[in-house]
Amino acid sequence: xxxxEMSDRAKKYRADLLExxxxxxxxxxxxxxxxxxxxxxxxxxxxxxxxLKAEARRRGLWNLFHPHPDWGxxxxxxxxxxxxxxxxxxxxxxxxxxxxxxxTGNMEVLTLFGSDEHKEKYLKPLLDxxxxxAFAMTEPRVASSDATNIELRMExxxxxxxxxxxxxxxSNAMHKNCxxxxxxxxxxxxxxxxxxxxxxxxxxxxxxxxxxxxxPVFGYADREGHAEIIFENVRVPAKDVLKGEGxxxxxxxxxxxxxxxxxxxxxxxxxxxxxxxxxxxAQSRVTFGSPVAERSNIQDWIAEARIDxxxxxxxxxxxxxxxxxVGNKEARTEIAAIKVAAPNIALKIVxxxxxxxxxxxVTDDFPLAMMYAGLRTLxxxxxxxxxxxxxxxxxxxxxxxxxxxAAVS
Numbered sequence: 436x437x438x439x440e441m442s443d444r445a446k447k448y449r450a451d452l453l454e455x456x457x458x459x460x461x462x463x464x465x466x467x468x469x470x471x472x473x474x475x476x477x478x479x480x481x482x483x484x485x486x487l488k489a490e491a492r493r494r495g496l497w498n499l500f501h502p503h504p505d506w507g508x509x510x511x512x513x514x515x516x517x518x519x520x521x522x523x524x525x526x527x528x529x530x531x532x533x534x535x536x537x538x539t540g541n542m543e544v545l546t547l548f549g550s551d552e553h554k555e556k557y558l559k560p561l562l563d564x565x566x567x568x569a570f571a572m573t574e575p576r577v578a579s580s581d582a583t584n585i586e587l588r589m590e591x592x593x594x595x596x597x598x599x600x601x602x603x604x605x606s607n608a609m610h611k612n613c614x615x616x617x618x619x620x621x622x623x624x625x626x627x628x629x630x631x632x633x634x635x636x637x638x639x640x641x642x643x644x645x646x647x648x649x650x651p652v653f654g655y656a657d658r659e660g661h662a663e664i665i666f667e668n669v670r671v672p673a674k675d676v677l678k679g680e681g682x683x684x685x686x687x688x689x690x691x692x693x694x695x696x697x698x699x700x701x702x703x704x705x706x707x708x709x710x711x712x713x714x715x716x717a718q719s720r721v722t723f724g725s726p727v728a729e730r731s732n733i734q735d736w737i738a739e740a741r742i743d744x745x746x747x748x749x750x751x752x753x754x755x756x757x758x759x760x761v762g763n764k765e766a767r768t769e770i771a772a773i774k775v776a777a778p779n780i781a782l783k784i785v786x787x788x789x790x791x792x793x794x795x796x797v798t799d800d801f802p803l804a805m806m807y808a809g810l811r812t813l814x815x816x817x818x819x820x821x822x823x824x825x826x827x828x829x830x831x832x833x834x835x836x837x838x839x840x841a842a843v844s
Contacts, residue, residue, distance in 0.1 A: 439752045445514040452496055452521050452532075460528045463487055467527055468799070477656035478649070480611040487531035488564050498562060500534045500697065503546060506562050512693070512755035516700050520748075523704025526805060533562070535659075537570040537606050540694040541617050544634075548678040548686060553636055557615050569608035569639070571664060572619040572687065575601060580822045582684055583628045587620035587666060589635065596622070596635065596676070598643070598669040606816075609649050609660020613639055618666070619683050632683030636675045643669035653808035692763040695770055695817045699751050699777035702813060703744060705806045706781035710740045712801060713788035720793075727791060736787045743780045750776060768830050771823035778813040779820070785810060 441449065463483050470481035491497055499518050501507030510518070522528040529535040538561055545558040560566035577584035587600025598620060607613055615638055622633040637644065643666060650661040678686055714737060717728035727733055750773050757766035785806045789796030796803050814820050 439513065439749070439756065441517065442514055444508070445510065445517065448496070448499065448508070448510070448514075449517055449521065451494060452499075452518055455491065455494060455496055456521060456524065456528060459487060459490055460525050460531060464525060464527060464802075471658065478609045478611060478658055478660055480658075484527065484530060487527065488533065491532045492564070496532050497564075498533050500539045501542065501546075501562075506542075506546065511759045512696065513752060513759055516696075516752055516755045519697055519700030520704040520707070523701025524708040526802065526809075529701065533564045534697075536694060536697065538568055539697060540690045541568040541570055541615075543693060544617060544677065544686060544690050545636075547689065548634075548682075549636070550674065552674070553677075557636065560614075565612070566614050567607050567610040567612040567659070568615045568617065569605045569610075569613055569662070570690075571602040571605040571608075571616045571637075573602060573604045575603045575663070580819050582619070582632060582687060585619060585621055585632055587618070589620040589622045589633055589671075591622070591673075592670075594673050595670045596673065598635070598637070598666040598671060600666050601663070602666070603650060603661070603663040605662045605664055606657075607659045608639065608646060608662035608664060610658070615639060616644075616664075617677070619687060622680050622683075626681060629684040630681040632687075633680050634677040634683045634686050635671050636677065637666075637669065637671055641669055641671070643667045652812050655805065655808050689763070692758070692767070692770055695774045696751065696754055696758070698813055698817060699747070699754075699773045702777040702781040702810060703748055703751060705810060706740070706744050706747075706784045709781070709785040709788040709803060709806060710737070710744065712803065713737065713740070713784075713791045716788075716791050720791075733791060736791075740784045740787070743784065747773065747777045747780050768827055771826045774817065775820045775823050775827075778810050782807065782810040782814070 466483045467481050470483055471479055498507035499510060500515055502509060519534065522532060522534060542558060542561050545553050549558055557566065557568070561568060573579040574586060577586055579585065587598060587602065589596045589598050598618065600620060605616065608616070615636060617634055618637050619632055619634050621631050623631050645665045645667065647663040647665055649656055650663060652661060717733050718726055720727045750769065754766055754769035754773050757769055785803055789803045789807065792801060792803065795801060798804065
């Protein structure tokens with residue numbers, strides 16, 4: 436068995452998922468858009484999604500991401516990678532299988548750090564797909580890529596904390612089923628930089644929580660939303676602090692590592708679908724007497740897309756393998772590398788697919804424009820490219836600095 440060869444159970448899930456995509460997901464995309472348009476509500480929860488969720492659950496294609504066998508199939512990161520890629524081909528597939536961000540990351544946080552009460556009240560409904568959640572970390576006033584900048588205050592008052600501040604880009608907070616937020620804020624500004632933050636579980640309807648607006652992304656009002664939220668004297672019981680005061684930064688690292696690679700897996704799926712659409716369009720359109728597919732520059736784009744997809748897939752599989760075998764911390768360079776590479780390469784492929792489609796490529800008649808907006812946003816989500824490059828460079832330079840120090844000694 437080669438290093439990245441799929442296990443037998445992963446092959447079975449892959450075959451079942453591909454059949455589900457062909458028979459149910461792709462045909463449902465048009466129904467989804469029709470139901471959204473007919474509702475007139477950008478945050479409407481279309482019935483077709485609940486139908487797909489029921490079918491996915493019936494087929495055993497449910498909570499595929501969850502590593503704990505009590506909550507899902509217990510797949511490794513390496514086994515889950517090709518499944519996340521397949522779901523990334525459609526904007527509705529991940530939610531249909533209860534594998535959509537940010538719920539996946541929040542479920543993992545609640546699994547690892549939640550109390551029995553949190554698990555009963557929030558984790559179980561999330562795992563059942565009857566509830567949605569949001570992650571409130573990013574703030575409009577500071578560069579939130581450096582988590583030590585977070586300003587939202589969480590001040591102790593007896594058996595409670597009082598929260599005051601503003602968050603934005605709380606993805607999923609406009610979802611009709613969103614009931615709970617995981618909020619990161621500052622509990623002790625005088626502590627060491629990485630011990631100042633804490634995370635708390637906050638009901639979205641708690642007194643003092645105000646969802647101000649949804650933030651459009653490239654003009655799209657995404658159904659799940661990216662909310663700006665104000666916290667004004669929000670009282671949170673001390674029992675709702677996750678893991679303990681000062682553990683917010685550590686939790687964020689535990690949460691964002693798997694979340695980042697899941698995003699990259701889905702980005703590869705988007706790139707694959709964009710390549711497929713590009714090839715079909717190039718063969719079906721004729722310019723100056725010949726199919727567009729016969730143009731040498733288009734052939735170059737197609738060849739380069741295949742090469743690039745295979746490269747980022749291998750890097751993603753390597754990162755997943757390391758996460759499984761030596762842990763997220765030891766895999767941090769590979770995770771950072773793929774978080775830079777996958778969105779950028781997928782974005783280039785989608786851009787070229789749009790070009791091949793001509794004017795149709797920028798309309799909603801094809802999924803390419805939506806893919807482009809999502810992938811361009813992904814270069815900022817879970818840390819911008821520049822932060823990950825900085826982390827990679829620091830790690831790369833450290834070995835030479837350590838070698839030089841040893842030589843001097």
